[in-house]
Amino acid sequence: MAATLPSKQKHPLRKVLDFLSGYHLASALILLLGVLTWLGTLEQVDLGLYEVKRKYFSASNPFLVPKYNGYTIPIILPNAYWVGMLFFVNLLLGTIFKARWRWASSGTLIAHAGMLLMLLGAFVTQHWSTRGNMAINEGETSDVAQHYFDHVIEVTEMEGSAPSKVHVIETKHLKDLDPEDTRLFRMENLPFDLKVEGYQSNARPVTPGQPRNGDRGTLVDGYHLEFREDEVESERNMGGCKVTVLNKQGEKIDEFLVWLMAFHPATVRVEDKFYTVKVNKSSWKMPFEVHLTDFTHEYHPGTMRPKRFESEVERIERGQKEHVLIKMNEPMRHDGLTFFQASWGPQNARPGQDLFSVFEVVKNPADKWPEISMWIVGIGLLIQFGMKLVMFIYNQAKRDV
Amino acid sequence: MRLLLIFGGLAVLAGLTACKEKPAEVTVTETRELNLSDEPPKLGATSDQRFGQPGIGGGGDVGAGEYAFVKPGDWVRRPGTEFRLLNFVAGENEEVEIYLSKSRGGLIGNIARWFRQFGKPEPTESNLGALPRLVILGGEGILVETAGTYSPGMGRPEAPGFALAGVIGQTPSGILTIKMIGPEASVKGEMERFRAFCASLKEVE
Incomplete structure (x- = not known):
């Protein structure tokens, strides 16, 4: 009778760590994030952006039941906020315990760092960013933004x-x-x-x-x-x-x-x-005043679709005036605040009529983090694939020799 | 199974946090800085003045600075804006907007823009004469009616099945427009009241 060797039992904590840092969990979470984003986008039509964000991305609702076109989809899904948190933990533990810490994997490690920064940026934005809007008539000055939803x-x-x-x-x-x-x-x-x-x-x-x-x-x-x-x-x-x-x-x-x-x-x-x-x-009082000197706009020919709209403003701070041009994709950034050209009115204005311009004002400490994280991920992948390519060429050359 | 355990744990945590009782009392110490929009308010305004609906149910003369008018009973007045001197909503769900604006420029340009917003061909000087007339401020106003898909522009969604009834007239101080926009059936339902409102409009000395 052959003696059975005692199998090497893993410590329960090790099992938890393996699970939390595992690729299976990562795959499931990425899939869930994709599904939640898709369902949230569909439900936004009925519920509106604010309610959908609250339902799908708020920490206070751990679970949700999606709806589409007024009909309930009979599944219970975890909230994207908590899925994102779990994904951050998974990625962090995976990077620390599962990834190979050697030069050959440096690109992957850099790409992981970029993804972690992106998730961290989403967390900071969720908890510490503020958004509002400031409407100014031509020739007038404002120093206050109003929140969109908070009464x-x-x-x-x-x-x-x-x-x-x-x-x-x-x-x-x-x-x-x-x-x-x-x-x-x-x-x-x-x-x-x-x-x-x-x-x-x-x-x-x-x-x-x-x-x-x-x-x-x-x-x-x-x-x-x-x-x-x-x-x-x-x-x-x-x-x-x-x-x-x-x-x-x-x-x-x-x-x-x-x-x-x-x-x-x-x-x-x-x-x-x-x-x-x-x-x-x-x-929300601004640390400076904004004076709208002029607003100009242009439609695509024959349509009501805006082609270009921009505001010439004076930023007035401690008696100093600075001229700034705010365009559709070129916001004014100053003192931790970003002013985006959001809309304008009145919509039926005729040429020569005085207009007002509306800016979306955002204070977000993580404003540039997504861009930085994309650069980091890009550089990481470039290094990783670059090294693979070099190794491949080197091995091919060696084999040919 | 492990996933179920994790999500189950989260649900219990959420349940515990949701059990917080609503406080019956709160002490308020927060203040905010004054800003440029803090203008002197009208003190002692009555509820009618604050909510802008005097004479609801029966109509009534209401002054609005330089205009007096009889507000149709079931229209609800909303605060005006710099470009909406008078501003109302109507319909069961307040889906119809009615507002009076003053602008400069030509009649044809304004009318052309209204048609353009509904994707309709722009009228020419020669066929302006074919449009019906309404009395406005004792003078003649042109009544424009069109329907279809309304494109408000600026990325706002298009609204199919909408209609516009607008009156435009030349006054000594410029062009006066009264526009009613909303779902076609609701706009049709408000048409008589719209005509009555236009007829009641007077300039206050």
């Missing part, structure tokens, strides 16, 4: 007729509210507090006699807020809520509705001082 409640202290200080209830304190929720905001530096009820990210003020298009909040001063489904283009949502102003003893001073698109803010008078309350898009 805030602003309480402005007035000195005479001019605003003197703006207190902000930030988006993070509003976006988890449902219409049936109530939240008390203790305004630490103001003589009153605000109670917010019936907050809805998309609503319309309506009077009781108007045709009903959705659920309605409490009637206040002849108006309800009627709740609407979020728009496919989320930047078109018009948030609103009911606000009750309470003194520090909790007694009601006033109540009113506030709504993003209101013509004027609500006014509160407390202790002979005026305050205004309004819903606004979250704004």
Whole structure:
């Protein structure tokens, strides 16, 4: 009877490490990323860009069920954010433990480093980048960008007729509210507090006699807020809520509705001082001013497709003016901010009419990382294939000799 | 199996984080810097003034700076822009936009652009006379109606099945246009109210 040799058992941690750094996992994750991107692109038609990004690429939704053309596709898929994270871990561990650390593999190692940088860039962009837009009329100056989607409640202290200080209830304190929720905001530096009820990210003020298009909040001063489904283009949502102003003893001073698109803010008078309350898009002050000197545009002949549009601006910083030309694919980069030429208006302007220009303003510490990572991957692959080619030619020559 | 374990673990983690209770109270200390867009607001505005819908359900005279008009009952007024002196939406889902603008230049150029946006041949001076007329600000306005695929331009998606009803008239201060754009059926449904609105428009001294 032959004696059986004890098989060499791998340590469980080693097994985990092998799995996490393995090629099988890498292949599955790359495939999943491709499928998720494809399904996300299809669903974007119905859901809009913002919602799709939240559904497919947000850390808060680990799993998702895709839909296409209104129909649910009965599969549960992991969120691309977590797939990307796992892929980063896989690539990092694979590079450290599986790759061959020798000169002959230097190109592959460089290419891996490039891919890691790209994934890291996506992570930094997801968590630390800010986007907004700045619209300026020709001949006017602006120093503020507005976020596309984030609504805030602003309480402005007035000195005479001019605003003197703006207190902000930030988006993070509003976006988890449902219409049936109530939240008390203790305004630490103001003589009153605000109670917010019936907050809805998309609503319309309506009077009781108007045709009903959705659920309605409490009637206040002849108006309800009627709740609407979020728009496919989320930047078109018009948030609103009911606000009750309470003194520090909790007694009601006033109540009113506030709504993003209101013509004027609500006014509160407390202790002979005026305050205004309004819903606004979250704004973001620039470290410099931008003056739009001129805007020009051109269509492709016989179409409404833009061929060229560009803005001549003056960047004004600490009294110094600098002339900059911002074109469709040539943004202005300054002080960590990038100004892209995004759009313009009015769309039906005739020759000679004053125009306004819209810039997308982006602050992204990883702005150039994808480009750098592509260069690194390119150089890595060039080295790897170059070495292979040289070796092949060398071996062929040796064999011929 | 191993993949299932990993994703299962992630799901449990997500479940735990989702269990956070919504706070009933929040203390607010955040402020923001004033910027160039912080202009003096109108203080003491009523809800009607703030939401711009006086006379809803019954219509009413509403001043808009230099214009007075009777707003059709079910139109909803929206804040204007520099180039939309009056701005309304209509229809069950507010799918129709109606706005009044002032511009310079020729009638033919404006009308040609409207047709171009619907992929229709541009009219010539000679066939302008065939277009119907409407009374606008006591003078004569040309009524333009067209339908088809609307191309708003600037990369915005084309909208098939749309229609335009627009009135254009020469006034002493330049060309005045009132445009109504939206899905064809909705625009047709608003046509009578559009005509009534145009007829009610007056310049305020």
